[in-house]
Amino acid sequence: MSAGAGAERPQVVSHVQQALSYTVFDCKWVPRSARLLCLGSAARGTGLIQLYELHGARLELLREIEKPKPIKCGTFGATSLQQRYLATGDFDGNLNVWNLEAPEIPVYSVKGHKEIINSIDGVGGLGIGEGAPEIVTGSRDGTVKVWDPRQSDTPVANMEPVQGESKRDCWTVAFGNAYNQEERVVCAGYDNGDIKLFDLKTMSLRWETNIKNGVCSVEFDRKDINMNKLVATSLEGKFHVFDMRTQHPTKGFASVSEKAQKSTIWQVRHLPQNRDVFMTSGGSGSLHLWKYEYPAQRSKKDSEGSEMGVAGSVSLLQNVTLSTQPISSLDWSPDKKGLCVCGAFDQTVRVLIVTKLNKI
Amino acid sequence: MPVWLRERSWRQTLTAVYLSLPLRGARATPANIFCSEQYLKVSIPPFLFEAILYAPIDDTNSTAKIGNGNIFFTLYKKEPAMWDSLTLANADKEKLQYLRENAVLKAQEKAKEETEAKKITKQEHKKYALEATMKVEEAERKRIEDLKEKERQKVAKELELWKKQQKNGDKYKSIQKKGELHQEIEPLKERKSEKINKTQIPNEGTSKTRLKSTKGHGSCSIFSQNLKEEQLPAPRAAATIKVNFTPRVFPTALRESRVAEEEEWLHKQAEARRIINSDLSELEDLKEEEKNPDWLKDKGNKMFAMGDYLGAVNAYNLAVRLNNKLPLLYLNRAACHLKLRNLHKAVEDSSKALELLTPPVPDNENARVKAHVRRGTAFCQLELYTEGLQDYEAALKIDPRNKNIEKDAEKIRHLIQGTMQSS
Numbered sequence: 001m002s003a004g005a006g007a008e009r010p011q012v013v014s015h016v017q018q019a020l021s022y023t024v025f026d027c028k029w030v031p032r033s034a035r036l037l038c039l040g041s042a043a044r045g046t047g048l049i050q051l052y053e054l055h056g057a058r059l060e061l062l063r064e065i066e067k068p069k070p071i072k073c074g075t076f077g078a079t080s081l082q083q084r085y086l087a088t089g090d091f092d093g094n095l096n097v098w099n100l101e102a103p104e105i106p107v108y109s110v111k112g113h114k115e116i117i118n119s120i121d122g123v124g125g126l127g128i129g130e131g132a133p134e135i136v137t138g139s140r141d142g143t144v145k146v147w148d149p150r151q152s153d154t155p156v157a158n159m160e161p162v163q164g165e166s167k168r169d170c171w172t173v174a175f176g177n178a179y180n181q182e183e184r185v186v187c188a189g190y191d192n193g194d195i196k197l198f199d200l201k202t203m204s205l206r207w208e209t210n211i212k213n214g215v216c217s218v219e220f221d222r223k224d225i226n227m228n229k230l231v232a233t234s235l236e237g238k239f240h241v242f243d244m245r246t247q248h249p250t251k252g253f254a255s256v257s258e259k260a261q262k263s264t265i266w267q268v269r270h271l272p273q274n275r276d277v278f279m280t281s282g283g284s285g286s287l288h289l290w291k292y293e294y295p296a297q298r299s300k301k302d303s304e305g306s307e308m309g310v311a312g313s314v315s316l317l318q319n320v321t322l323s324t325q326p327i328s329s330l331d332w333s334p335d336k337k338g339l340c341v342c343g344a345f346d347q348t349v350r351v352l353i354v355t356k357l358n359k360i
Numbered sequence: 361m362p363v364w365l366r367e368r369s370w371r372q373t374l375t376a377v378y379l380s381l382p383l384r385g386a387r388a389t390p391a392n393i394f395c396s397e398q399y400l401k402v403s404i405p406p407f408l409f410e411a412i413l414y415a416p417i418d419d420t421n422s423t424a425k426i427g428n429g430n431i432f433f434t435l436y437k438k439e440p441a442m443w444d445s446l447t448l449a450n451a452d453k454e455k456l457q458y459l460r461e462n463a464v465l466k467a468q469e470k471a472k473e474e475t476e477a478k479k480i481t482k483q484e485h486k487k488y489a490l491e492a493t494m495k496v497e498e499a500e501r502k503r504i505e506d507l508k509e510k511e512r513q514k515v516a517k518e519l520e521l522w523k524k525q526q527k528n529g530d531k532y533k534s535i536q537k538k539g540e541l542h543q544e545i546e547p548l549k550e551r552k553s554e555k556i557n558k559t560q561i562p563n564e565g566t567s568k569t570r571l572k573s574t575k576g577h578g579s580c581s582i583f584s585q586n587l588k589e590e591q592l593p594a595p596r597a598a599a600t601i602k603v604n605f606t607p608r609v610f611p612t613a614l615r616e617s618r619v620a621e622e623e624e625w626l627h628k629q630a631e632a633r634r635i636i637n638s639d640l641s642e643l644e645d646l647k648e649e650e651k652n653p654d655w656l657k658d659k660g661n662k663m664f665a666m667g668d669y670l671g672a673v674n675a676y677n678l679a680v681r682l683n684n685k686l687p688l689l690y691l692n693r694a695a696c697h698l699k700l701r702n703l704h705k706a707v708e709d710s711s712k713a714l715e716l717l718t719p720p721v722p723d724n725e726n727a728r729v730k731a732h733v734r735r736g737t738a739f740c741q742l743e744l745y746t747e748g749l750q751d752y753e754a755a756l757k758i759d760p761r762n763k764n765i766e767k768d769a770e771k772i773r774h775l776i777q778g779t780m781q782s783s
Binding site for chain 1: 603612
């Protein structure tokens, strides 16, 4: 990819590469800083949290915290900007909220699930959105639970299979629609291709669909607005972008789907500064940067007169292959546009800079 | 014998000799001219001209011009001197021979040297060309790398700048806040010790400035957070939402590319289960050995031998229910039906047996012969003689040495001819 050709296209520049001695499952920027966290599992079966600081062209390890169980996922979404507590889900089903200054004892801890917590998301913190801070966890035991850090031991919402139904692994969860104090939705993706949208205000299932491939990652373009777009990525290299503004009574939400590559798309992350740009990371070690274009009319009337949404189109801005192993985690920095960190299964964490995002 | 060209004219200067040789109509090409230091030969079969020159010449620079039925030589002398004659006068045969050979050898060596030299220069040119292209490519690559580097450095600088801003911003804020809230720290400490699940206020004397700033934040923010907490809504009322999943038999994740395989597997499983189930319900009161198709086949065979054809048919029926892929069962049942004169059933069973006896290999020859014969017999008894004959002929094809089949086939042929004649 020469810099000459497509001089106006965003370029993905690899800024720093750091080899790790453990498997990294999740990496997150610490908000309002140039620090990042790597969460993972050491070879001896314990969990590791490492805090790095970006210094010029290298990452300096500031702190390493070891925990008894491997850690799968983490989020800063539900804490305030001053506290910046990290909520983590581990392989044993425990949800813990840590103060990184004093990590010996968790601020909040609960054995939320019987099996590994695959995915975690937080809302209501960091000065984004309104309403109570809440954390949602999705687990292999088929349940999705929403927790409030002020209420210990019991979840405030529990989405579990009907009695007698065989469970499916929940692989991913995401919050959305948190534009005022009451409204909130949780979207969950499962390994049998189900996507379910739960409305927490009415405590009911608002929408569900099946995309024919296990759902690896779901994300709303913004958590704190009236839900606009939802991207769901799956196995077999496909992802779907749903237009969430118009729900048809039978057909649900309109969507456009794209097959980017042959391998699983592990993660999707929207750029915090531009909600129509998102990056997908793939099982072949590649990253694709996409832009969504809205259609001329976002909704139209069908034959019975009910409103149905119109999906737009997705165009590929850039793609780059960084590794031979899947890139399992991806996070944009909320403070610096274009700065992102990704962690791959080749035990490397990379800090990347995507240039020319202003010109999109 | 070559024809010697003797007419030649020459003139000389101090440094050169000009020789003109008329060709008498023969056409000359450069290949016909051979020249070395002291020997000159022009050979255009059958014409021949040779000359041992008076003194050596510089043969590399000398030229020969062919034209107008004439070859015009311009020979440059090695040593500038006037020659008495063009050729050496008393040249005896041996000297001539020696000179000739020498000349040829010399010419050959020269030719070799020339090719060597050419090869070397060619290689050098190639090397040079390669190096040149490599340099060009290297330059191009460097250019791209430089561009990328520049971009990276620009971005890194921006990052550093932004980071510094952050740090400064933080420090400044913390210094401000510290000054303001210095008096507040004592009462705050008390308040905090009452609250559960709050972090300890750290010692002001900790080392890192960064930590200090965040802790400074911590002390001031807990105060403000108390206010904010009253503004946050209470935790939600706990509730459960029941979820139904799209049904899936396999515990693995759903992949579109595997759906076809999975369907096939399920289908086969269903088939197998169906067969087992259908038997199980009816055969519960049978003894263990009676559920074995082979045992039942033997039983059937015995009954056939004793003449109890109906019993044999029953035995075979049961065996078929248990395992419908054994051709011998159908074959034997066909024989029973023949005896019972259930001719259509005999035809059916023999056909089924033949179906199961594919592929036709030497191992199942006997069985196939029997099947064909039985079917043929059934057809004939049904008066479908042509079909019967077809089967008999098939049987004969498999086993040409069987006399009985031949005899029967002949009989049928006669029958057919007889009926054709009469109708």
